[in-house]
Amino acid sequence: MEHQTHHHMTDQNNGNHDKDHQHMGHGGHNHNAMIADFRKRFYVVLVLTLPILLLSHMTQQWLHLQIGFSGSQYVLFLLSTTVFVYGGWPFLTGWFSEMKAKNPGMMTLIGFAITVAYGYSTATVFGLKGMDFFWELATLILIMLLGHWVEMRSVAGASRELELLVQLMPSTAHLIQENGTADVKTETLKEGDLILVKPGEKIAADGLVEEGESYLNESMLTGESKPVLKIKGQKVIAGSVNGNGSLKVRVTHSSKDSYLFKVVDLVRSAQDAKSNTQLLADKAARWLTIIALLAGITTFVVWISLGRDIAFAMERMVTVIVICCPHALGLAVPLVVARSTALSAQHGLLIKNRTAFENSRKITTVVFDKTGTLTKGKFEVSRVSTIGEQASNENELIRLTGALEAHSEHPIATGIMTEVKKRNLTLPQVSDFRAITGKGVAGVAGGRKVKIVSPGYLKENNLQLPPDYHTVGNETVVFVLINDQLAGFVALADVVRPESADAIATLHDNDIQSILLTGDNKQVAESVSKQLKMDGFFAEVLPHEKLEKIKKLQKKGEFVAMTGDGVNDAPALAQADIGIAVGSGSDIAAETAGIVLVNSNPQDIVNLILFGKATYRKMIQNLAWATGYNVVTIPLAAGVLYNQCILVSPAIGAVLMTVSTVIVAINAGLLTIKN
The missing domain is CATH 3.40.1110.10 (Calcium-transporting ATPase, cytoplasmic domain N)
Incomplete structure (x- = not known):
């Protein structure tokens, strides 16, 4: 499953580099095979690069070596052609598919850069006057392969949380039959089956306890750290871990309809969904591609017009184009999205609408539906x-x-x-x-x-x-x-829940006001509101009037989050800027809400808002890093400081590009939920 998530994420990345790899015969889907493929290509190119370096005039000048034999330039040409075709294959096919999709991106830049370098160097072997730069071509492809391999491993890390959710589901279950129990595959369980769950095992399917009692650990599903006692007639969720009692459970859903699978689907589609921040990053990455090509060609023209030879001008152009690759920019947001969505699900915050989640940083007022949330x-x-x-x-x-x-x-x-x-x-x-x-x-x-x-x-x-x-x-x-x-x-x-007062206090610390909305009488509402030091209350509100109260706050210019139980509060949840359905965790179908909280704990609402802010900060950090890096390195690559003897070679350019991408991946990985 991790590979599919990565597939979603990098499809969002302007480089679209998952599509590129589809031409490698893996269908682009098998993520581990792709990582292995890059690793193999890297090692083959590494072996071929050594003789290319030794046969290059430039290296021989540096090392004061004289390696020459008749036809040595043809050997160099053959070795470099192998590197170009075998090592450059993922980039060339990627370039082709980007052109076909009329969506130039990272692969276009790399494909263009290596093709220009290879074409020019080949021409020098067959009679054009000038210096070849096969060694630069080989080192450039070598580092690009290494970069992709390292970066895909970092990207895989961001989707690992989703894989953890999937692994919660045990692969086998003990089905109770007339003649004893049989071990069957979890996915074969159907509604009505009776299963045995031994101490320490994971629950294989959603169901009701028919016999026995035990404490279950549901923390990976709901974020609730305390084990929960389950007795006859109570619901259990697939994936939770059984304590020291033995349970017989009557299955209520087949595994495909289980809570856990719904959560996994939800996480996957939320990781897939493009929010405004992502669209902004896509736009930036597209512009960067165009700027890269223009900057590269301009650099070439300027150096030629200043009287430098073609080889030097080409090398500058190739370096500019490589450094400009919008890879870090393309991954800046998707990596944070993948990690935040999966992390949230593990803490009982289910994000159905990415935009709602990212907007949670703008909330100025939280309207609490009293019963069952604050109380x-x-x-x-x-x-x-x-x-x-x-x-x-x-x-x-x-x-x-x-x-x-x-x-x-x-x-x-x-x-x-x-x-x-x-x-x-x-x-x-x-x-x-x-x-x-x-x-x-x-x-x-x-x-x-x-x-x-x-x-x-x-x-x-x-x-x-x-x-x-x-x-x-x-x-x-x-x-x-x-x-x-x-x-x-x-x-x-x-x-009143013990956590409510802290939750309201934390909201105040973040300059967010809290308002109570309840159908109860004024006396009750006032008592709860005072006890929790809230900013106000609406009492004796009928369900259809809740919507009006939300509108009233919005007219005052408030950005309103509404928490409700998702059923009778549906219109108000839809009207609020952000609808948070509370306590309907088992019923993910809280249709109108953008976010579903599995528990009714008001502290979760606070965590959600703080986590939304943290997620947004990470995205902005990543975008700032990715653009800032280009602003500094492009002029260096173009040779602005050439007179000060500062020049960046294509290989160094490729190293810088890879490092910037890995930094973005690591930064995304540092995102955590504070409990």
């Missing part, structure tokens, strides 16, 4: 109070409340049941269970009449509210009556 999205018991003699203690009160609520699916009931589990209480039997419409539930538990009711019910029945009763910000309170007397109350709240 946990589920009710937890925050206070328990007993009144009078009916319930001897808190546990007694919770036990009777739990007995009645055990039959309900309501979020409040779920919160109370969580508390029952936490306190390890056993529940008494219930009879005569009935609902009091809109006001609560009633029944007989442990031989006592119990009612669980809202504050409204107390008022209607003229029951006194207890003296210590006051609601705190975002609490919901239920009262417990035992034998028609008030026995106490249980307060529940949607608890």
Whole structure:
């Protein structure tokens, strides 16, 4: 898979050099074979270059050697022709395919430079007056091959993260059949199969736990570092690592539809997508190609008109053209794109839209949809109070409340049941269970009449509210009556996540304001907003009104990121400058969002924005380096400082070009996500 990613990336590079290699008989796809091919060509040319150097007049003058025999120039010509054809083949075929595509790029420059050098030198062998420069031709091709080989290895490094994601998928699974288990290939698993996952193994397919319990490490998929406990009926994701328990899992998706494969596809298409920065780099690389050819020809004309011989003028022209290769420029952005997209996926940030991700550096306001992002999205018991003699203690009160609520699916009931589990209480039997419409539930538990009711019910029945009763910000309170007397109350709240305050503080440090948007009442919204020191809130907002609130902020000139759960917030997510779907990791189809966060952790939103900024910085650094390098080296190559005895040979030009490309690749590789 790495080769395909590289294929995407370098196709974006103006040099289009993956297409060039398609003529080498590898179909351009097999990346490792391409690296091996360059390595082989490099060594063959290296062996041939040594005799070429020894037979060259220039080297003989330097070394004060006299190697001459009749026909030596023809031997030199044959050796150089072999180097030109065998070593230069990738560049010549690349030049041809670029011309055919009317898209001149790097291969055009190299192909043109070596052809001119070879053509001129050949003419000197067969009678043209002048010095050949076969040795320059050989060293130039040698270094170009080395450069390509080194650079393709660096490029491969940038796509390695994607390969890591692919390797998460185990190759075999233990399928449970009637007569025992059989090891089968992962890709043969279908929906409904039952598989066994032993301790320490990777989960082979998305599914539901049918038997057993274990802690799973999902960090490579969701960025969540703490192992997650999975028990019967819970979802597991393919690629996560099983802890020390044994699990039987019922497969819910075939491997092609699994979460991991969707992520890999998403990463691949995002690496493929061209964003504005990339288009800018492409344009620059195209201009650089044109400038290179013009600068090369101008250099040639100027030196000839100054009375220098053709050989000298040619050498300058070839050096200018080689140094100008827009390779570093062509790879500056794609390498950063490939690395950032794959790294994000490993940290639970799925980038669906590259432009949205790169624009995240412009965000001035983040609008948080409260439930489930800043808060946990589920009710937890925050206070328990007993009144009078009916319930001897808190546990007694919770036990009777739990007995009645055990039959309900309501979020409040779920919160109370969580508390029952936490306190390890056993529940008494219930009879005569009935609902009091809109006001609560009633029944007989442990031989006592119990009612669980809202504050409204107390008022209607003229029951006194207890003296210590006051609601705190975002609490919901239920009262417990035992034998028609008030026995106490249980307060529940949607608890604010521990990470929320830090996330909001970090946004403030980056001059980004945070606004709460919620359907909850004003009191709850104000309480959460104050607690987290946010810049404001919109409360009691109906789903269709969320869109208007976003528009209102945009009219003020804010660049708005909206976080929502991707389903009922779709219109608002689409309206926002950047839509971030939260907590819908398993459902990557959060269509309208540009970015999907697997977890609902608000810290991830901050990481995303900071990582977007870091990614953009890396792109700009790479572009600045790639253009700056050309601005300095082109005049040197043209011979501007010739009178000061500073001259760059074609081979040195090729070394400089390669080094600049490798620097760009290394810089891209330094991009990391700070957690």
